[in-house]
Amino acid sequence: MPTPAAPAGQPSAHAPAGQRPAHAPVGPAASVGPSAPVGPSAPVGPAAPDGPAASVGPSAPAGPVASVGPVVLAPDPLDELADRLDALVAVAVHPDEIAAILESDGMTDDHIRLTYGRVDSFALAEELYARTERRHPDPEAPVAGPWHTGLAGCLLRGLVFALPGLAYVLGAPLLAGGPGRYGLPPGSVPLFAGAVTGWVWNQSLAHRAYTWLGLGDRRAALRALLTGAPSGALAGAAVAVAAAGPGEGAAALFGAGQALYLAAATVLLVLGRERALLVGLSPLAGVVPALGYDLPGGLRVALLLLSLTASTLFAALVLRPGPGRQGRGRGGPPFAHSFPYGLFGLGSGLLVLYAGADAVIALSLSMGPAEWLLHRFRGAGLTRLRLLTTAYEFRRAVTAVLARCLGGYLAVLSVLTVTAALLWPGAAAVSAARVGSVLLVGAVLWLGLLLQAFGAVSSAAAVCLLAAVAQALAPAAGPFAAGAAAAVLCVLTCVLLVRPTAHRC
Structure with missing residues (x-):
């Protein structure tokens, strides 16, 4: 800190000798001019308390001024x-x-009060925000990363999501021999039980493996898949066999194969091997002649087994190098954190099943564009976070991007819904009510996936499960349940994802 200047009318004790005023005392005692009457009784120092004041001539200077040292202020911690x-x-x-x-x-309110003299972190943050000029860098060119994926890769994933539905077309005649239960088609109960088990297990497993990949530990992700995928296949197969009733042996075997396929597909999709999965599903193209001709049962079984074997083999080859022993001492993500993702998979899967066979194909194919639009929203949010300077501008811009992305997804889904209804045998007639109900389910799925991508998976899972339960209890009220779920998720999205802090990496 600079030393404060001496008060006006007083000499500075630290000025150089050549810059002292002419009347400043040089020695310890003042130099008195010749006209100063200094007698033997004249006091030299200050006057005694009880004595007369000293007689000083007009040219006699005052007594020496006490020197004042420099004042040093402590630096402000703020x-x-x-x-x-x-x-x-x-x-x-x-x-x-x-x-x-x-x-x-790690700054607590007590620390902030003691160190910076502010009430809490919000008061300190407001002062820092007010005293610092906004300096937003120019937007950088998008780099290759999880939020800048290509459209072709997303469309490929949508295709491999939809192709397994052809397996049910090939296997339908094999399952028609047994009686139906609970008002469902023959063989539906074991297939449904095994699928639900697989959805919950493999969604949780995928989240755990993705978490390891996000931490940069690919070996740990491989180890999680190598342990979890076979366990999930066994669990799904066991549930399908246990749920089979009399005359549903073929359905139980189909359910076991379904569980094995779900495990293999989870491995390949998590590790980015969509093309290998597409090759494994290619034998299901045999469903095309099956739409016009009655294929022999042996050929149907052969096509199903060929597709299942190829998918399982590709997954085993991906895991073949082995997980090794690196990273074995790391704690890893808690298992409880992956469970809500399984519940979200359960709720969304039930909503899709209730929509009908043609709607399942349309919704599965729409998952490719849905994933791409999710990435677009995430990337647009990050870009506006760098460009905009106020929270109001950010909220308005992100809300507009959200509306465009959701509207674009629903437009694609409407086209796929109409196309699937026209091409799928036995599908319900195309109507505005039918398309609207599918669009409501699609809105629930897309908004739920968006909340899941930002970590709000528990809310999305709860809403989807409640809507699925309501639809199961009252099938006629399915569109109302889906509409209410879409409205709730829309409100949650607008509340949670328009905040700048939600988009910080």
Whole structure:
């Protein structure tokens, strides 16, 4: 800190000798001019308390002035904090972002009150936000990453999501021999039980493996898949066999194969081997002649077994190098964190099944464009986070992007729904009510996947499960249940995802 200047009318004790005023005392005692009457009784120092005042002539200077040392002020800790967080504060669009940074830095309210004299982290964040100029960098070119994927890859994933539905077309005549239960077609109960088990298990397994990949530990992800995929296949097969009734042996075997396929597909999709899965599903193209001709049962079984064997073999080859022993000591994500993803898979799967066979094909094919639009929304949010300077502008821009992405997905789904209804044998007639009900289910799926991508999976799973239960209890009220679920998820999305803090990586 610079030393404060001496008060006016007083000489500075630290000025150089050549710059002292002419009347400033040089020695320890003042130099008195010749006209100063200094007698033997004249006091030299200050006057005694009880004695007369000293007689001093007009040219006699006053007594020496006590020197004052430099005043040094302690540095303001808020200045140091502002300098340290300058780069982060300058790009923040709301003080809440800065408060989150302070809390993640371990600053408690007590520490903030003692060190910075502010009430809490929000008050400190507001002051930092006010004193720092906004400096948003120019948007960078998108880099290759999870939020800048290509449309072709997403469409390929949508295709491999839909192709397994052809297996049920090939296998339908094999399952028609047994009696139906609970008002369902023959063989539906074991297939349904095995599928539900597979959805819950493999969604949870996929989340755990993706978490390991996000942590940069591919060996741990391989180890999780190598352990979890066979266990899931065994669990799904066991549930399908246990749920089979009299005369449903073929359905139980089909359910066991379904469980094995779900495990293999999970491995290949998590590890990005969609093309290998597409090759494994290619024998199901035999369903095309089956639409016009009655294929022999042996040929149907052969096509199904060939597709299942190829998919399982490709998954085994991907895992063949072995997980090794690296990273075995790491804690890893807790198992409980993956369970809500399984529940979301259960709820969304039940909603899709209730929509009908042609709607299942349309919704499965739409998952490719849906995934691409999810990436577009995420990338657009990050771009606007760099460009915009206020929270209001960010909320308005993100809401517009959300509306465009959801509208684009529903437009694609409507085209796929009409096409599937026209081409699928035995599908319900195309009507505005039919298309509208499928679009409501599609909105629930897309908004749920969006919330899941931002970590709000528990809310999405709860809404989807409640809608599925309501549809199971009252099938006629299915569109109303889906509409209510879509409305709730839309509100949750608008509340949670328009905040800048939700888009921080």
